[in-house]
Amino acid sequence: MSDNKLDALKRYFGYDSFRPQQSQIIDTVMENRDCLVLMPTGGGKSVCFQIPAILRQGLTVVISPLIALMKDQVEALRGNGVNAAFLNSTLSSAEQDQVMWQAKVGELKLLYIAPERLFSGNTFEFLREWNVCLFAIDESHCISSWGHDFRPEYRQLTNLKLRFPDVPIIALTATADRVTRRDILKQLNIEHAETFIASFDRPNLNLSVLPGRKRLQQIQSFINKHDGQAGIIYCLSRKGTETVAASLRNAGFKAEFYHAGLAADKRSKVQEQFLRDDIQVIVATIAFGMGIDKSNVRWVIHYNLPSNVESFYQEIGRAGRDGSPSDTVLFYSYMDIITRQDMINNSDQSAEQKELLHAKLNRMKQYAEADICRRRILLSYFNEAVEKDCGNCDVCRNPRTRFDATIIAQKALSGIARTDQKIAMGMLIDILRGSRNRNVLQHGYERLPTFGVGIELRGEEWAEYISQLLNSGVMDIAYDEGHSFKLNPVSRQILKGERKVELVKFIPISERKAKEEELVPKEKPKQEIIRDALFERLRILRKQMADALGVPPYVVFSDATLSEMAQKKPVSEAQMKAVSGIGAEKFRRYGETFINEILSFAKENTKPGTRVIKGMTYIETLDLYKEGYLLNDIAQKRDLSTVTIISHLVKLKEDGHDIDLKGLIDKKAYQTIIQAAQEIQTSKNDPLKPLFELLNEQFDYGQIRLALAIWEEER
Incomplete structure (x- = not known):
């Protein structure tokens, strides 16, 4: 099983190793055992059920309340070569029938479905015909009245275990304290399931709280320092989203608002523009949320105070999902507390529920007013022990007494x-x-x-x-x-x-005196200038390809993958597949195009005495070879020996380039060299001098190295 799951991880997702606990969770599911998984946003929850879905016979049904997210996840899976579909209200009747037929005949590995769609019509009855092998319940905190986002329709999921006792359930959430975790297990009838709690620490997120004065001016200054980087601003009211978005547009930023009052087609259009990097900033209501799977969000700002730590943590978690450094800012004033308290008091909630909401709001207030490491506050809220301060929040950077x-x-x-x-x-x-x-x-x-x-x-x-x-x-x-x-x-x-x-x-x-803190991005070292310029070139290429394919740019490659690509500058299939996030399907679709872009960038920026990419000398040899020049001609043009050129071509062949090594050596010479090599049992990795002497120095080292490389390949 271990080899299979690692092979699937590399082949479909382009990663060489699992994150902490992912492997154990996958093993648990593969052994038909129920489990509850707590991982922070961007922590890799999806892999925990997607790998078993790929490996198991049958259909994995993923239940999620986030309709907008389904489309993104399905597109990403299809981009990785996995058969997946979603079933929700955005599809026409004909499209829904097509998906249900695919599920019935076994064409799908994963089917994403909203809970209200699952329990409407005869869908729940059809599950028996679909050979369901696993239920994955995403955002499982929604089933608990103690959770921050309780949804009554989730309560019906208690029937899953009663109707399908032999099908394992994996419940997943990014935000649940100890009380909510107990309730999730109880409501799903899996009280004895194993619980996996990954670290909630997101060290790539920079946490800051700023005083809530002149917020729009501070935001404009902040965005100017994050030129071209996508971000989200969360506001409390619909009117607030519209006002902030209009202010940013007037200041020259590409910004749109997004809230529940918009027509469905307008919401869909705005989200699509943001996902495809046509809009830099989206201003959304906290209550409505967004449910996006955009991995290259580089910052999140809370214009108003969230109602609880769970919501806040989930919302800042939309930044830096790819693991790259990202900034989060919370604006805070005491009026935010008053507003939130009034909203709770004027709600239709029960007295008990109001008490709970007030208590959770108070924890959010404590975070905003804290004089201790903010990351420690967040992690301890989820019952995670923390031994030291993070060093990446405003309190740690300006420590108190x-x-x-x-x-x-x-x-x-x-x-x-x-x-x-x-x-x-x-x-x-x-x-x-x-x-x-x-x-x-x-x-x-x-x-x-x-x-x-x-x-x-x-x-x-x-x-x-x-x-x-x-x-x-x-x-x-x-x-x-x-x-x-x-x-x-x-x-x-x-x-x-x-x-x-x-x-x-x-x-x-x-x-206490209010302290305003400017978030000043660290200045980039000079050696990063070229890397960042290449990243921008690759980002533009990614956008062009994504637009042509009609998918969000991160479906092609994540920012983290592009960043590693810009740093390592792969120029062969083997080098490209060694970049995290590039599996077989991704390389087949995009590999050569991005290699060519890296090579073009290198040629444009290579000056005498500089080396933009490692191995550029090999690439210059490769270009001449592709143009049809013979071995001696390449050596003459490059003012190098034929021995050196042969070593270049052998290395290029090993790196996956299409080089006909046999065409570079006389057949009789090859046979003579290999016979001698067999006689003294040598290989291409052994010292060549003994073989050179045995052949009476008749062949140079280049010819010997070439013959041994061909022999090794044939063997």
């Missing part, structure tokens, strides 16, 4: 432990400060050893420090248990004195 807060942490954790982990923020502060209010006395908490041990700190100080402890992963919170605090392994280490805690010193709000 820290102090040893181990005793403060021990007091707070002791209060949690002695109340059986059943209290929330307010009660904990009351206990630590020795407050004798009715709630404290009713539970008898005034008799606890921790009662009043924190009297030296004001309530707002305790609130700040407890928030920092929570955001640092020192403890957890259970939203489904009245937002009570829970101890974890880190908590217990601190209580035992086995671990120190550092916190940022509290500063009253009245003393």
